Amino acid sequence: MSNSSPMRTRLINALAGAGLLLLGGLATAAEPLPLDIDNLKPTREHTIASLNTVELLRRHHYNRIRLDDALSSEIFDTYLQLLDPQRSLFSAWDIREFEVNRYHMDDHLLAGNLEPGFSIHRRQLARAIQRSNFMLAQLDKGLQKINLDSDQNIETNREKSAWAEDDDALQLLWRLQLKDEILRLKLAGRDSDAIIDTLGKRYRNQQLRLNQTRSEDMFQNYINALAQVYDPHTQYMSPELAENFDINMSLSLEGIGAVLQSDNEFTRIVRLVPAGPAERSQQLSPADRIAGVAQGNEEMVDVVGWRLDEVVKMIRGPKGSRVRLEVIPASNPPSDMSTREVVLTREAVKLEDQAARSHILELEHEGQSNRVGVIEVPGFYMDFKAYRRGDPDYRSTTRDVRRLLGELRDDGVTAVVLDLRNNGGGSLQEATELTGLFIDRGPTVLVRDSQGQIQIMDDTRSGIAWEGPMAVLVNRLSASASEIFAGAMQDYGRALIIGEPTFGKGTVQSVQPLNHGELKLTLAKFYRISGQSTQNRGVLPDIQFPSRLDTAEIGESSLPRALPWDSIAPVSYRHDRQLRSLLGALQERHEHRTASHPDFVYTRARNDLEREMRDMTLLPLNEARRRTQQQDYESRLLVLENQRRQALGETPLSKLERNEQPLSHGGSRTAEEIAKDPFLAETGKILLDVLRLNLDEQLAKAS
Numbered sequence: 001m002s003n004s005s006p007m008r009t010r011l012i013n014a015l016a017g018a019g020l021l022l023l024g025g026l027a028t029a030a031e032p033l034p035l036d037i038d039n040l041k042p043t044r045e046h047t048i049a050s051l052n053t054v055e056l057l058r059r060h061h062y063n064r065i066r067l068d069d070a071l072s073s074e075i076f077d078t079y080l081q082l083l084d085p086q087r088s089l090f091s092a093w094d095i096r097e098f099e100v101n102r103y104h105m106d107d108h109l110l111a112g113n114l115e116p117g118f119s120i121h122r123r124q125l126a127r128a129i130q131r132s133n134f135m136l137a138q139l140d141k142g143l144q145k146i147n148l149d150s151d152q153n154i155e156t157n158r159e160k161s162a163w164a165e166d167d168d169a170l171q172l173l174w175r176l177q178l179k180d181e182i183l184r185l186k187l188a189g190r191d192s193d194a195i196i197d198t199l200g201k202r203y204r205n206q207q208l209r210l211n212q213t214r215s216e217d218m219f220q221n222y223i224n225a226l227a228q229v230y231d232p233h234t235q236y237m238s239p240e241l242a243e244n245f246d247i248n249m250s251l252s253l254e255g256i257g258a259v260l261q262s263d264n265e266f267t268r269i270v271r272l273v274p275a276g277p278a279e280r281s282q283q284l285s286p287a288d289r290i291a292g293v294a295q296g297n298e299e300m301v302d303v304v305g306w307r308l309d310e311v312v313k314m315i316r317g318p319k320g321s322r323v324r325l326e327v328i329p330a331s332n333p334p335s336d337m338s339t340r341e342v343v344l345t346r347e348a349v350k351l352e353d354q355a356a357r358s359h360i361l362e363l364e365h366e367g368q369s370n371r372v373g374v375i376e377v378p379g380f381y382m383d384f385k386a387y388r389r390g391d392p393d394y395r396s397t398t399r400d401v402r403r404l405l406g407e408l409r410d411d412g413v414t415a416v417v418l419d420l421r422n423n424g425g426g427s428l429q430e431a432t433e434l435t436g437l438f439i440d441r442g443p444t445v446l447v448r449d450s451q452g453q454i455q456i457m458d459d460t461r462s463g464i465a466w467e468g469p470m471a472v473l474v475n476r477l478s479a480s481a482s483e484i485f486a487g488a489m490q491d492y493g494r495a496l497i498i499g500e501p502t503f504g505k506g507t508v509q510s511v512q513p514l515n516h517g518e519l520k521l522t523l524a525k526f527y528r529i530s531g532q533s534t535q536n537r538g539v540l541p542d543i544q545f546p547s548r549l550d551t552a553e554i555g556e557s558s559l560p561r562a563l564p565w566d567s568i569a570p571v572s573y574r575h576d577r578q579l580r581s582l583l584g585a586l587q588e589r590h591e592h593r594t595a596s597h598p599d600f601v602y603t604r605a606r607n608d609l610e611r612e613m614r615d616m617t618l619l620p621l622n623e624a625r626r627r628t629q630q631q632d633y634e635s636r637l638l639v640l641e642n643q644r645r646q647a648l649g650e651t652p653l654s655k656l657e658r659n660e661q662p663l664s665h666g667g668s669r670t671a672e673e674i675a676k677d678p679f680l681a682e683t684g685k686i687l688l689d690v691l692r693l694n695l696d697e698q699l700a701k702a703s
Contacts, residue, residue, distance in 0.1 A: 035211045037122050042114035046219045049516040051112045053223055053236060056512055061230050062450045062522045063563070071229060072106035079105075079120065079225035081560075085159060085264050088177060089127040091170055092163040098123075109226060117222035118215075127170075128210060132203055134174050139200055143192045146179060153618040154180050156334055179621045184337035186623065187630055202302045209306065216240075220517075227519070232559040233509055234521045241309055242518040255316045256323065256344045259424070263289060265305045266328070270554065271424055271477045274378030275353035277344045284342060285330055286477060287553055290315075291339055292326030300326055300341075317346050333613045333633045354378045356397060358404040359674050360411060363681060365688040372684035373408035373416045374674065375401055380426030380434070380481040397426075398433040405437070405466045415469040415687035419680065421499065425480025432457050435488045437465040438495065443571045445484045446527040447508065454527075456571060469690045470495040473683050474541065476549040479503035486539045487528040493576035496586070496690070497539060498683050500547040504556030506535030507563060525563070531570035536562050542583055543590055543686060545679055546603040550614070582693050589689050590682065598647035599678035605640050609633070 257276015386394035436459030508524035
């Protein structure tokens with residue numbers, strides 16, 4: 001990939017997208033604020049950094065968008081969304097006052113004038129104080145003064161709702177929001193004293209943070225409103241945030257091993273780092289929300305409403321130390337705020353813990369016993385230090401998989417599954433070299449830069465490490481380098497892609513130092529050798545399994561202003577069409593097998609139930625109605641769970657077990673867990689179908 005700018009470039013294959021910018025702080029009326037809001041103004045360093053950012057985006061971002069009135073309007077809307085995502089701080093009156101800036105944000109930014117953005121932010125700060133005053137005043141009156149028997153409802157998502165007209169309308173909205181918070185805690189089993197204590201601490205903690213707001217925070221939010229209209233992975237990082245960027249918010253070094261993202265007032269888990277403390281605990285799942293953090297045996301600190309970087313600071317810590325998390329499981333219905341506590345010991349994730357590993361599935365298929373090899377590939381890794389010092393035994397994904405393939409062949413397996421579920425990517429070089437194990441030379445991936453120049457990456461080594469039937473098992477958390485490998489296997493017709501549509505991260509980022517902080521911007525896009533982008537759409541499986549992950553919540557397509565899917569001219573490569581000709585028959589056999597399979601039936605039915613709950617736009621603020629609604633959901637879920645258990649010959653439950661793990665979680669597991677994985681077993685049976693159909697075809701030709 002070429003670029004005319006003398007940039008310090010790092011390829012970033014990260015899952016984290018937008019969401020580092022919410023202020024989310026509240027202030028108190030009980031005491032005068034030590035913070036002088038009017039004194040929060042841009043500095044000379046901010047002005048220079050903003051001008052540099054504007055220039056870099058205009059000249060080097062992949063999109064090459066003009067900074068004009070149309071983009072100005074997008075910046076304006078993005079900024080309001082960042083500052084007030086649920087439209088509960090600004091009034092329509094405020095918005096009408098701000099509107100004078102809608103088509104002039106571009107002019108201000110080109111001139112280095114940051115005052116309009118700071119002015120809007122100062123108003124947000126004042127409104128947050130006003131809201132906090134109101135909430136604490138209502139709590140001071142006691143819960144008995146709050147009517148939870150009304151027929152009122154609250155919108156579950158206000159991102160596109162009308163702004164409250166004035167102060168009176170805002171206060172009505174705040175009353176509804178406070179009632180909703182109280183009901184959620186009531187249904188989670190908290191008594192009145194605990195609710196008052198929890199919400200009081202929440203607002204007082206947020207006040208403390210609000211009083212620590214700096215001009216730096218305002219600048220970071222404002223300049224990111226500009227950066228994020230280009231795409232969600234383009235981001236300004238303050239000097240403090242840039243200092244921590246190398247861990248990319250993954251906490252994988254002396255942390256818990258979880259990629260985090262802001263989700264309105266909560267911190268949400270996007271994925272678990274393979275072999276990290278969070279994954280090994282088997283107590284956390286993608287889309288879980290973190291409501292509290294505590295160090296060791298210290299008191300739990302409510303972190304609802306905190307900025308992501310502040311939550312990350314609390315979770316990170318010395319190796320060997322303990323951190324406790326209060327987690328709202330993703331499996332809860334929208335109105336259920338019940339939590340559980342997860343205790344983790346921080347540690348660095350070692351390369352050997354993330355290494356590829358193999359297993360053998362013993363499968364009964366059409367009356368015969370079969371052995372199918374499984375290779376789990378948690379990430380695309382390479383021991384660069386050992387490689388650079390010339391160590392002939394350096395570890396890498398490709399080297400480990402080549403060795404495992406040899407061992408599986410010696411063990412007499414007839415087919416191989418490469419399990420890339422939850423594989424968030426890694427080394428692009430390794431994705432190319434791993435592709436080379438299954439093809440005899442050829443292109444592997446295309447990289448197109450902002451100038452339209454295309455670099456072709458190739459496998460130049462002859463020879464194939466495995467020629468038998470193969471499947472690549474993927475899910476929504478298979479991203480970046482995983483998608484490059486899976487896309488190449490699908491394009492060459494070398495393997496069946498089975499599972500779920502992948503994440504859709506098909507862009508390349510670079511980090512450019514500024515006079516003040518750094519700018520991460522998108523410079524290029526990945527394309528498959530067929531010319532299709534992996535961006536946004538991901539890799540679509542040949543045979544799709546039901547997913548327990550909500551694609552509206554997880555994946556590139558869920559991020560605001562994600563770059564679109566597109567295609568370019570393909571390169572020349574040799575495509576084997578044999579698998580493609582079998583897809584109809586394979587799909588038919590798969591559907592017949594899983595139509596009554598307990599785990600597949602359960603997953604599809606549960607997805608339908610949770611989709612029904614997510615589609616609810618209003619929640620009642622009547623305690624009895626809310627309880628009935630939650631009990632109905634739980635009773636329906638219990639019926640589904642017991643139907644699955646009875647079909648598997650297991651003992652039915654008398655009550656619902658909360659917080660169970662998704663069935664298709666992938667990751668580091670024992671041999672017993674792997675043997676019980678219904679999705680892995682079905683993938684193996686699909687490969688055995690391939691062998692059967694190929695044999696039938698050969699016999700037909702012979703006759």
